[in-house]
Amino acid sequence: AQTVTQSQPEMSVQEAETVTLSCTYDTSESDYYLFWYKQPPSRQMILVIRQEAYKQQNATENRFSVNFQKAAKSFSLKISDSQLGDAAMYFCAYIGNYKLTFGKGTLLTVNP
């Protein structure tokens, strides 16, 4: 079974600075997707960024980028120029064979 591990239950960052959230996963599949979702207090699940496993290039979406290390099964999220609106719970997720598996989440606090 696939597993996703987020080793940081909570993180904090100063506004305008950079923070990296960690995620590791375990799978025997070669073709899969990885995601980072953001969940603000409104509880909406908002897609931040996605990465296809077959792509070597790391995905980037504006201030959000990933460091995808397939051999190490690592998928970290870097948030640059952090903003107050980035404060939320962040979930790393893996999908293979239709089943989406989530990590337990990292609560990010942004300090003004």
Add this chain to the structure above:
Amino acid sequence: NAGVTQTPKFQVLKTGQSMTLQCAQDMNHEYMSWYRQDPGMGLRLIHYSVGAGITDQGEVPNGYNVSRSTTEDFPLRLLSAAPSQTSVYFCASTNNQPQHFGDGTRLSIL
């Protein structure tokens, strides 16, 4: 275009009662799924469907039933509610990644 619509948004039940959480999508997605979110646990897959007439179990299926008679709808049934089923429930759909999530249903079992 409403996306994924879940009803109700909130519900309180007594132990032993049954109810159905509704999920509908208007994007003609083949794949639909149900998750529950508990504090400190992330989201866990309950049941999923890869098309009309096809359903399968996820990680935590006990106490829940699903059916998929149409592409649009994927209801989740609690057969006999238990306090352990108190949670926030999310429905999601996709044809290709990523999945689109509904806004969730907060369910409390007393």
